[in-house]
Amino acid sequence: MATTREQTQANREAKLDELHERLTGEVENLVSGEDWSRALAFAARFRARSFSNTLLIWGQHQGAYEAGLVPDPMPSYVAGYRQWQGLGRQVQKGQPGYQILAPVTGRFASANPADAASWRRLNKGEKPRAGEVVRSKMVGVRPAYVWDASQTAGDPIPEPPAPKLLEGEAPAGLWDGLVAQVEAAGFAVVRVPHEGMIHGANGMTDYTANTVAVRENMDPAAQVKTLAHELGHVLLQGPDQDEARQHRGIGEVEAESVALMVGAAHGMDTTGYTIPYVSTWAARVDGKEPVEVVKATGERVRKTALTILDQLDTTQVADGTQPGLDRESTRRDQPAQERSAPDRAAGRHVEPLPEHSARPVSVAAAQERGL
Numbered sequence: 001m002a003t004t005r006e007q008t009q010a011n012r013e014a015k016l017d018e019l020h021e022r023l024t025g026e027v028e029n030l031v032s033g034e035d036w037s038r039a040l041a042f043a044a045r046f047r048a049r050s051f052s053n054t055l056l057i058w059g060q061h062q063g064a065y066e067a068g069l070v071p072d073p074m075p076s077y078v079a080g081y082r083q084w085q086g087l088g089r090q091v092q093k094g095q096p097g098y099q100i101l102a103p104v105t106g107r108f109a110s111a112n113p114a115d116a117a118s119w120r121r122l123n124k125g126e127k128p129r130a131g132e133v134v135r136s137k138m139v140g141v142r143p144a145y146v147w148d149a150s151q152t153a154g155d156p157i158p159e160p161p162a163p164k165l166l167e168g169e170a171p172a173g174l175w176d177g178l179v180a181q182v183e184a185a186g187f188a189v190v191r192v193p194h195e196g197m198i199h200g201a202n203g204m205t206d207y208t209a210n211t212v213a214v215r216e217n218m219d220p221a222a223q224v225k226t227l228a229h230e231l232g233h234v235l236l237q238g239p240d241q242d243e244a245r246q247h248r249g250i251g252e253v254e255a256e257s258v259a260l261m262v263g264a265a266h267g268m269d270t271t272g273y274t275i276p277y278v279s280t281w282a283a284r285v286d287g288k289e290p291v292e293v294v295k296a297t298g299e300r301v302r303k304t305a306l307t308i309l310d311q312l313d314t315t316q317v318a319d320g321t322q323p324g325l326d327r328e329s330t331r332r333d334q335p336a337q338e339r340s341a342p343d344r345a346a347g348r349h350v351e352p353l354p355e356h357s358a359r360p361v362s363v364a365a366a367q368e369r370g371l
């Protein structure tokens with residue numbers, strides 16, 4: 001016969017499983033929605049930049065941020081003057097372009113392609129002679145200028161729903177309880193005044209210094225959610241996590257799913273943050289559909305959440321209500337336009353900074369290197 005404790009445990013596991021199933025369903029909803037596909041189609045129009053150009057953009061954007069010219073320390077979409085015009089947006093007056101190096105190509109013609117010496121460069125507009133083969137080749141670089149989306153105005157930029165920071169108070173005792181577990185794992189919790197100190201993120205786990213940093217300039221509810229996320233990293237992942245993009249995506253899905261479960265057990269609705277965050281990272285795992293990625297992490301996430309919840313002496317939600325993931329309270333029916341209209345009208349990104357800069361942008365590579 002099962003003891004009360006075993007029953008409680010079984011109940012809890014069943015609730016967490018159900019919670020994970022709902023999370024998976026919400027991720028599916030989000031990534032199959034129109035906002036998501038529009039944003040992907042838009043992103044596909046921006047070409048990948050070379051690593052050196054990414055660094056050039058990064059450095060100059062930081063300078064523009066420090067000079068107060070752009071609202072966000074991280075560049076988002078970056079394009080040339082005419083490309084922005086083609087997308088229905090105009091570079092705003094007084095915004096300096098970022099200089100990058102664009103390839104210069106030349107056209108070469110030859111009647112005998114196998115003979116390297118026979119190739120001659122064609123002048124602009126010059127036509128090849130009869131029987132000649134034409135090929136283009138990079139012959140050098142020239143300076144070119146690009147602008148970040150935040151330096152332009154015009155047609156709205158289609159974006160997938162962005163994580164929304166939690167507001168309000170933290171559940172009593174949860175912060176201290178999580179700190180104790182982070183410390184028991186050999187990490188020190190450090191509170192930093194702002195995101196600028198941790199690469200623009202809300203929190204950061206440093207496996208070299210053995211620290212977990214959380215920024216203080218957000219509501220206590222958001223801070224405690226971030227701490228739960230970082231504790232998820234501490235318990236589930238190790239220092240090699242960042243090396244592979246593949247693993248990074250899975251690691252973020254796991255850590256944030258743990259945070260959702262810890263939050264839900266305390267009556268916190270983290271879905272406005274968790275669903276877009278998990279979807280974005282799950283979509284970055286190559287070769288798998290986002291929903292598959294989330295599903296595959298279910299077991300590890302549940303185990304970790306249980307371990308954390310078992311060690312807390314906080315008051316936890318007993319009736320199995322999972323705020324935010326019940327059918328009535330999800331807001332997926334509400335048009336995204338309505339939700340984000342004020343932000344768009346202000347002409348700037350007011351989206352909260354993700355835990356680890358999880359924006360699907362062209363400079364993502366640089367962000368992942370923690371630059």
Ligand SMILES: [Zn+2]
Nearest residue numbers: 252255355356
């Ligand atoms: Zn993370």
